[in-house]
Amino acid sequence: MHNLTPAKGSVKKGKRIARGQGSGRGGTSTRGHKGAKSRSGWSNKRAFEGGQMPLQMRLPKRGFKNPNRTSYTALNLSRLQEISDKLGLKEVSIEALYANRIIKKGEKVKVLANGELTSSVSVKVHAISEKAKSQIESKGGSVTLL
Secondary structure: OOOOOOOOOOOOOOOOOOOEEEEOOOOOOOOOOOHHHHOOOOOOOOOOOOOEOHHHHOOOOOOOOOOOOEEEEEEEEOOOHHHHHOOOOOOEOOHHHHOOOOOOOOOOOEEEEOOOOOOOOEEEEEEEHHHHHHHHHOOOEEEEEO
């Protein structure tokens, strides 16, 4: 074990930079001449454009993102009918929609009145439009808001 050595040519010596002119890597120490990139502590900042005014600062600020907005995933009556036919569900709930990968975890669902509903379906969702509610109840279904 004491006389094991790596294979010839497999281990290279590291570059010894900035150790005098005789080393071949003295002087500018492989950094070229002057400028910010040759200085210590230089790093390329994310939006830096060489001193030119960066793009995100040249463009005007617009709009407003409401932090209190609740966004719903729309579920039309036609899609509701499709789901109840395909999966044989009489009660469409958030858990059933999530289990069948129709919605993602934590999404809120709102039923909208686009399309036709032909069978009676009971629905448990976060929100529903008045038209959709009246159509579901006219077919003998029920609506429960969460």
